[in-house]
Amino acid sequence: AEVEETLKRIQAHKGVIATIVINAEGIPIRTTLDNSSTVQYAGLLHQLTMKARSTVRDIDPQNDLTFLRIRSKKHEIMVAPDKEYLLIVIQNPCE
Amino acid sequence: MEIIYVYTRKRSEFGRPCSFSDRPAKVNVDIAPDPSTAGGFVLRNPVDSSVQHTSDMSEHEVNTERAEVESRGVNHTEGGWPKDVNPQEVEQTIRFRKKVEKDENYVNTITHLGALMEHCVKQNNAIDIYEEYFGEEEMAEVEDEPPSAKTINVVRDPNGTKRTATRLSWHPDTCKKLAVAYSSLEFQQNVDDMSFDSYIWDLENPNKPELVLKPSSPLVSLEYNPKDSHVLVGGCYNGQMAYWDTRKGGLPVEASTVEVSHRDPVYGAIWLQSKTGTECFSASTDGQVLWWDIRKLSEPTETLVLDITRKGLLENALGAVTLEFEPTMPTKFMVGTEQGIVIACNRKAKTPPEKITSTYSGHHGPVYALARNPFYPKIFLTVGDWTARIWSEENKESSIMCTKYHLSYLTDGCWSTVRPSVFFTTRSDGTLDVWDFLFKQNDPSLSLKVCDEPLSSLRLQDNGCVVGCGSKLGTVTLLEISSGLCTLQRNEKTLASAMFERETKREKILEARHRELRLKERARSESQESEVEESPYEVLDRARREFFEVIEAELQRRVQAETQHPHGKVKDPTGEAAAVQGEESQVPKDREEEEEEKDAA
Numbered sequence: 001a002e003v004e005e006t007l008k009r010i011q012a013h014k015g016v017i018a019t020i021v022i023n024a025e026g027i028p029i030r031t032t033l034d035n036s037s038t039v040q041y042a043g044l045l046h047q048l049t050m051k052a053r054s055t056v057r058d059i060d061p062q063n064d065l066t067f068l069r070i071r072s073k074k075h076e077i078m079v080a081p082d083k084e085y086l087l088i089v090i091q092n093p094c095e
Numbered sequence: 096m097e098i099i100y101v102y103t104r105k106r107s108e109f110g111r112p113c114s115f116s117d118r119p120a121k122v123n124v125d126i127a128p129d130p131s132t133a134g135g136f137v138l139r140n141p142v143d144s145s146v147q148h149t150s151d152m153s154e155h156e157v158n159t160e161r162a163e164v165e166s167r168g169v170n171h172t173e174g175g176w177p178k179d180v181n182p183q184e185v186e187q188t189i190r191f192r193k194k195v196e197k198d199e200n201y202v203n204t205i206t207h208l209g210a211l212m213e214h215c216v217k218q219n220n221a222i223d224i225y226e227e228y229f230g231e232e233e234m235a236e237v238e239d240e241p242p243s244a245k246t247i248n249v250v251r252d253p254n255g256t257k258r259t260a261t262r263l264s265w266h267p268d269t270c271k272k273l274a275v276a277y278s279s280l281e282f283q284q285n286v287d288d289m290s291f292d293s294y295i296w297d298l299e300n301p302n303k304p305e306l307v308l309k310p311s312s313p314l315v316s317l318e319y320n321p322k323d324s325h326v327l328v329g330g331c332y333n334g335q336m337a338y339w340d341t342r343k344g345g346l347p348v349e350a351s352t353v354e355v356s357h358r359d360p361v362y363g364a365i366w367l368q369s370k371t372g373t374e375c376f377s378a379s380t381d382g383q384v385l386w387w388d389i390r391k392l393s394e395p396t397e398t399l400v401l402d403i404t405r406k407g408l409l410e411n412a413l414g415a416v417t418l419e420f421e422p423t424m425p426t427k428f429m430v431g432t433e434q435g436i437v438i439a440c441n442r443k444a445k446t447p448p449e450k451i452t453s454t455y456s457g458h459h460g461p462v463y464a465l466a467r468n469p470f471y472p473k474i475f476l477t478v479g480d481w482t483a484r485i486w487s488e489e490n491k492e493s494s495i496m497c498t499k500y501h502l503s504y505l506t507d508g509c510w511s512t513v514r515p516s517v518f519f520t521t522r523s524d525g526t527l528d529v530w531d532f533l534f535k536q537n538d539p540s541l542s543l544k545v546c547d548e549p550l551s552s553l554r555l556q557d558n559g560c561v562v563g564c565g566s567k568l569g570t571v572t573l574l575e576i577s578s579g580l581c582t583l584q585r586n587e588k589t590l591a592s593a594m595f596e597r598e599t600k601r602e603k604i605l606e607a608r609h610r611e612l613r614l615k616e617r618a619r620s621e622s623q624e625s626e627v628e629e630s631p632y633e634v635l636d637r638a639r640r641e642f643f644e645v646i647e648a649e650l651q652r653r654v655q656a657e658t659q660h661p662h663g664k665v666k667d668p669t670g671e672a673a674a675v676q677g678e679e680s681q682v683p684k685d686r687e688e689e690e691e692e693k694d695a696a
Binding site for chain 2: 014015016023027029030066071076084085
């Protein structure tokens with residue numbers, strides 16, 4: 001219930017295109033996109049987050065990745081990582 | 096000599112096979128130091144001894160091999176589902192998802208992450224961090240940065256035996272593709288395993304050619320059709336013409352028949368402006384210019400023999416080395432020949448002799464490049480022997496401007512497509528020169544050593560910023576010119592046109608004067624009725640006399656200058672005087688030598 005509310009709130013913000021929740025194995029739990037795109041995002045971003053996290057920890061073992069933002073020409077992909085789950089939001093930031 | 100130590104061995108034991116046996120260490124000889132010899136040594140304290148403690152280093156060289164990269168697609172399939180869940184079964188996946196969502200950990204995590212995410216989303220919506228604040232302001236005046244160019248890409252001939260990159264042609268639309276014709280132009284140097292292929296390169300991937308063109312004989316010239324970017328025409332080393340369609344692969348779609356083609360390598364091949372977009376023409380050192388229609392390469396539509404005596408005889412014909420055609424003037428074209436003469440021709444003349452309208456001679460060697468100025472079509476550039484010359488169509492006797500004589504041959508040249516007074520030339524010592532004639536006429540504005548081997552061809556991209564140079568070993572280097580040389584300056588067009596007009600006028604005046612002088616001479620000699628023909632000895636005498644007169648006059652002038660300004664040369668008046676005297680004494684000596692020579696001859 002709370003989860004629903006949170007996700008709905010995020011989706012309602014201006015410019016947000018899609019919201020995806022994936023678990024540690026890369027399986028999409030909750031998504032507002034179609035299946036094939038979701039699977040693509042899930043697979044690719046999962047690996048990228050792992051790589052980013054290991055990079056941060058390699059440089060300083062006490063450090064950890066809190067947030068990952070990828071800004072591209074068309075939109076911005078934001079990834080909030082956790083130990084077990086990953087929250088991905090795709091937003092179009094330009095007005 | 097006193098025997099100090101003695102070693103004995105029985106004679107019967109010599110030569111015996113060795114019988115090795117192990118035994119414990121045994122002292123054989125013990126030589127004690129002799130204290131009496133200590134007197135011969137001096138004690139030294141302290142002793143300088145150098146010690147170094149560093150780690151051992153060794154030198155290694157590593158060269159990474161070029162990684163061959165290929166683009167491939169990836170197929171995403173679903174995975175990661177636990178074993179008991181079948182991803183195809185919608186019910187099972189839904190059940191699994193519901194189970195996960197009930198997990199408490201899930202709820203906590205998502206709430207936490209959700210808050211974090213909302214913060215960022217709101218941040219994005221609040222401010223556009225990449226906003227351009229002062230974008231509309233006029234760019235500040237471009238500072239006078241020195242002209243420069245940097246290499247952006249190098250494309251090498253992948254074959255073992257390297258061939259010269261004889262022609263480059265940019266793809267008409269995208270300018271990301273480059274067609275390069277490779278052939279070996281050395282006379283009879285064709286190695287057996289030299290491949291005949293020419294390539295189309297995609298600049299995103301300089302390691303592997305995008306398309307391999309396989310003609311029956313190496314291509315000397317290659318051009319993209321400006322109207323249809325899939326079609327290319329190529330002139331071969333054996334004189335044939337062939338055309339390719341990139342959609343159909345690497346073999347030529349059709350090639351001209353050998354009997355009616357050229358008999359020498361086709362050095363120039365250019366597409367013509369026509370409604371069908373299938374006409375082209377070619378020129379070769381066999382003295383002919385042939386017009387072709389791509390659809391029917393079995394015979395040329397028209398021929399022209401480059402005979403400047405206008406008789407159309409092939410024996411008198413001059414070999415063509417380069418061809419020039421400007422789409423804005425479709426009936427006229429120009430041919431640069433091996434003999435250093437540029438012939439301007441009109442295609443629409445009624446009779447063949449009238450086709451050749453005028454000739455311009457001025458180069459000592461073959462004219463390797465010919466280009467009209469894209470802004471002022473009456474002005475054209477020729478590159479040959481050791482200079483580059485600028486001509487105006489109206490002045491047929493001589494060029495209006497000329498660069499200085501270089502130390503190496505100039506091999507190719509072209510105008511800049513954006514600035515009317517800038518042109519590029521390549522030299523056989525591997526240098527690319529960029530000349531800005533409004534700025535400086537003595538030297539190139541930018542002179543870059545591109546590679547060690549001679550550069551054989553040059554082509555500027557349509558935007559005017561990127562230039563490709565092909566070298567003798569098949570390496571094509573792409574350089575990006577600094578923006579100062581490829582952006583139009585204010586007033587440049589008017590200044591350039593003023594400069595060209597001024598030079599044209601100057602040449603015209605000079606021409607007129609020459610003509611007058613010649614007429615006068617002729618009139619004078621006719622009225623005198625003297626032998627106009629001078630024997631070679633008399634010419635030699637006259638030349639010698641004039642030469643020495645000039646030297647004497649110079650010497651006199653110098654002596655006079657000395658006597659008039661003695662205070663300026665207080666330091667070494669004797670030295671100078673001696674030098675002058677030395678020269679003077681040498682001159683009579685030379686004269687004596689000359690007289691002796693004359694007597695001998």
